[in-house]
Amino acid sequence: MDTILEIRGLRAGVEGREILKGIDLVIRPGETHAIMGPNGSGKSTLSQVLMGRDAYEVTGGGVTYMGRDLLEMETHERALEGIFLAFQYPIEIPGVNNVYFLKAAYNALRKHRGEAEVDAMDFLALVKQKAKLLEFGDDFLKRSVNEGFSGGEKKRNEIFQMAVLDPMLAVMDETDSGLDIDALKIVAKGVNALRRKDNGFLVITHYQRLLDYIVPDFVHVLVDGRIVRSGDKGLALELEEKGYDWVEQCAAA
Amino acid sequence: MTGSSNARRLRAPVAPANDGQLGMSAATIKAGSSSRGTAPADAFIRAFDRIADEVFGGDPAWLRALRGGGIAHYSELGFPTPRHEDWRFTNLAPIRDxxxxxxxxxxxxxxxxxxxxxxxxxxxxxxxxxxxxxxxxxxxxxxxxxxxxxxxxxxxxxxxxxxxxxxxxxxxxxxxxxxxxxxxxxxxxxxxxxxxxxxxxxxxxxxxxxxxxxxxxxxxxxxxxxxxxxxxxxxxxxxxxxxxxxxxxxxxxxxxxxxxxxxxxxxxxxxxxxxxxxxxxxxxxxxxxxxxxxxxxxxxxxxxxxxxxxxxxxxxxxxxxxxxxxxxxxxxxxxxxxxxxxxxxxxxxxxxxxxxxxxxxxxxxxxxxxxxxxxxxxxxxxxxxxxxxxxxxxxxxxxxxxxxxxxxxxxxxLDREALYYLKARGVNPTEAGRMLTHAFAGEIINKIAFGPLREHIDRFIFEYLDGMPALR
Incomplete structure (x- = not known):
């Protein structure tokens, strides 16, 4: 497969309000793309549409994932086919144990691929190894999903889950927000360990800072629902220097 | 009050109709009729009349008094109906009938x-x-x-x-x-x-x-x-x-x-x-x-x-x-x-x-x-x-x-946000519903102190929930 994700003229919105006004983007194996943009430009909407959140309505264009029509797939099917969304605001689920939840997700994935489910012991060994990568203590594993976690812990938990589920396409929605520099480095280390020749990353961020640690192959600037500029990692630095006003002016021109 | 014979005096009069099938003796009806209550006696009072002497006759006096007090209070309070505030939402008519x-x-x-x-x-x-x-x-x-x-x-x-x-x-x-x-x-x-x-x-x-x-x-x-x-x-x-x-x-x-x-x-x-x-x-x-x-x-x-x-x-x-x-x-x-x-x-x-x-x-x-x-x-x-x-x-x-x-x-x-989060990790909608429902139940089950009992209840509740029509 020479393309993981192909987005063509995607238009989408919520409650009748159009937010994405024609997005085109192609992610090939081994590539990391960054999407940057000011608040309200549609960054999060793009991530939710890719994951199939039902509050968002696609009004035009299409998305092909691994040769299939992504928009025809339900949320859990997208996950089973290898898409992972690291949430900007991870949900707290009281009463559902972190490891129990992750084991259910992991075994659903294996079952979908026709592989045997793993037992609790083997899974715990895998989880402990991945937890070490994210510098997560055992106590995090025993707690309910995200319950009582600090903002930074929630973000690390997202990347920890990503490490266990090892996706084909990872979409990270402002994973850096709420992280101090030490946590940011840990998260970036976890992400970089997952990058391979055959998978792809879409890193959505407001700030250039994350891209010092997760270095992208391509940077796209999203303004008012459209990609107004694309370039290499140099674009992120230029944006940092000149600010979003600069691209907004470019977009208006 | 000292015994079941006294207790009967407090009972309501027996309704004249449809007590034949209960095989009530004339003596019992008479005893019941001397009650000072006003509500019509129901099947439970009649049943008590029938068995009291035979079954409870050997009880010590204090216990007979307890029973007599019970039936007396019952005949005063009457069988619960939705007209009573404490029974507004729970109609026991099927039990009475x-x-x-x-x-x-x-x-x-x-x-x-x-x-x-x-x-x-x-x-x-x-x-x-x-x-x-x-x-x-x-x-x-x-x-x-x-x-x-x-x-x-x-x-x-x-x-x-x-x-x-x-x-x-x-x-x-x-x-x-x-x-x-x-x-x-x-x-x-x-x-x-x-x-x-x-x-x-x-x-x-x-x-x-x-x-x-x-x-x-x-x-x-x-x-x-x-x-x-x-x-x-x-x-x-x-x-x-x-x-x-x-x-x-x-x-x-x-x-x-x-x-x-x-x-x-x-x-x-x-x-x-x-x-x-x-x-x-x-x-x-x-x-x-x-x-x-x-x-x-x-x-x-x-x-x-x-x-x-x-x-x-x-x-x-x-x-x-x-x-x-x-x-x-x-x-x-x-x-x-x-x-x-x-x-x-x-x-x-x-x-x-x-x-x-x-x-x-x-x-x-x-x-x-x-x-x-x-x-x-x-x-x-x-x-x-x-x-x-x-x-x-x-x-x-x-x-x-x-x-x-x-x-x-x-x-x-069920919390839609939580369902979406679970589905975004590949958990199918049915399983996601089960997980959240079990978690909701688990918050109560986890309060049970004795471990084996807690685990036992947890297990059968989980199985039971999986059989609920909405979660199948």
Whole structure:
């Protein structure tokens, strides 16, 4: 497969309000793309549409994932086919144990691929190894999903889950927000360990800072629902220097 | 009042019509007719008339007085109808109309019925009652230091002072029509005493099996003596599909510095009726916790009442009810803060599918002397279908000025955000619904202190939930 994700003229919105006004983007194996943009430009909407959140309505264009029509797939099917969304605001689920939840997700994935489910012991060994990568203590594993976690812990938990589920396409929605520099480095280390020749990353961020640690192959600037500029990692630095006003002016021109 | 003959005088006149099939003797009718009450006597009073002399004639005078008081109060209060505030949402007409005869003998139950009801980790004292009657052959009895277990009628008629001191005193027959009826009709049950200063680790398990469509009124008295600690499990099961009516009372006296845990598991079949009262009274520095796990019965009403009668005591009342089909499950609680510096915490979770109904009514009294009371009440309902319904009502009556009382009730569907999050990790929608529902149930189950019991309940609740129509 020479393309993981192909987005063509995607238009989408919520409650009748159009937010994405024609997005085109192609992610090939081994590539990391960054999407940057000011608040309200549609960054999060793009991530939710890719994951199939039902509050968002696609009004035009299409998305092909691994040769299939992504928009025809339900949320859990997208996950089973290898898409992972690291949430900007991870949900707290009281009463559902972190490891129990992750084991259910992991075994659903294996079952979908026709592989045997793993037992609790083997899974715990895998989880402990991945937890070490994210510098997560055992106590995090025993707690309910995200319950009582600090903002930074929630973000690390997202990347920890990503490490266990090892996706084909990872979409990270402002994973850096709420992280101090030490946590940011840990998260970036976890992400970089997952990058391979055959998978792809879409890193959505407001700030250039994350891209010092997760270095992208391509940077796209999203303004008012459209990609107004694309370039290499140099674009992120230029944006940092000149600010979003600069691209907004470019977009208006 | 000294006996059943006096008690009859307080009974209401017998209705002239349709008592023929009950085979009532002329003498009984006459006795009944001399009553000073005004309400027409119902089938239950007539049934009591018929059996009282034969079945209860040998009781000591104080016990006959208790029964007589029960039937007298019942005839004054009348059978509950939705016109009574306490029964607004729970119509017991099907129980009244069925007018089931009192069970007079144990039906056939097997070792397999008992095994299905057993809890792993509880094997020292498992008392089995079939249709309300103690079954020595199916029960297990062992001597445990600090624990006294007896058949209640044996202890009551054998002059056990403890029974006389407590029976009908913790749960008086005067306020609740069904407690009144139960006080008259009870025949068998258990006395469980945790002796002063002793800690008994393993719970005592009482198994109640119904095999026939009869009315049974089991009675349990638990006494946690000063400084003792112990746990009791009562579970109710239907063998076969007969629709019995279990009308039970459990009285729990938690003396100064004692700790008692009570767990009730209701698993009767979906054609049976269940009305039960668990009434506890706490002394000073005492702790009581009640777990009501209610799955069975067509109509199930659980009255769970606690009186904090000594300072520095705590009552925790927890409940989990799960209904489907046209089941109705009602929890009515009364927490009575009579003394200062006490705490009470109530957590009730309901899960309702199909056309089922849940009722929660939580009354909290804070008496004038009960300063520094800390009372918290939470009732949450999870509706799995559009046709399911929960009626919930808090009632706070506060007569002290320096208290903290909070209550909250929420009723809703599965959290869409959480479902989406689970699905975004590849969990299919059905499994995601199960996980969230189990978690909601688990918040209550996790409060059970005895590990093997907690794990046992967790397991069967999980399986049960997986079979709910909305989660299949």
């Amino acid at each position: 069925a007018a089931l005869e009192p069970a007079d003998a144990a039906g056939r139950a097997t070792g397999a019925d008992v095994r299905a009801a057993r809890v792993p980790g509880i094997g020292s004292n498992v008392l089995v009652f079939v249709d309300g009657f103690y079954s020595p052959g199916l029960s297990i009895r062992s001597a445990v230091p600090g624990l006294r277990v007896d058949r209640l009628p044996v202890a009551a008629t054998g002059g056990d002072g403890l029974v006389r001191a407590h029976l009908g005193r913790v749960a008086g027959p005067d306020a609740h029509p069904l407690v009144a009826l139960k006080s008259a009709f009870w025949r068998d049950g258990a006395l469980i005493v945790f002796e002063a200063g002793r800690k008994v680790d393993e719970p005592v398990h009482l198994i109640f099996l119904s095999t026939v469509a009869r009315a049974v009124a089991p009675r349990v008295l638990v006494v946690g003596e000063r400084g003792s600690e112990g746990s009791v499990v009562e579970s109710f099961h239907g063998a076969g599909d007969a629709g019995a009516w279990t009308n039970a009372v459990t009285e729990v006296s938690v003396d100064d510095s004692a700790r008692v845990e009570h767990t009730k598991i209701l698993l009767e079949n979906e054609s049976s009726f269940h009305t039960a009262t668990i009434q506890s009274r706490l002394g000073r520095d005492a702790y009581f916790t009640s777990h009501s796990i209610s799955l069975g019965g067509l109509i199930a009403r659980n009255d769970i009442n606690t009186v904090l009668a000594g300072q520095n005591s705590t009552s925790d009342l927890n409940g989990l009810y799960i209904c489907r089909g046209s089941q109705l499950c009602d929890h009515h609680t009364i927490v009575d803060h009579a003394k200062a510096n006490c705490a009470s915490h109530e957590f009730y979770h309901g899960i309702l599918d199909e056309r089922s109904r849940g009722v929660f009514n939580g009354k909290i009294f804070v008496r004038r002397d009960a300063q520094k009371t800390d009372a918290k009440q939470t009732n949450r309902g999870l509706l799995l279908s559009d046709a399911a319904l929960i009626d919930t009502k808090p009632q706070l009556e506060i007569f002290a000025d320096d208290v903290k009382c909070t209550h909250g009730a929420t009723v809703g569907r």
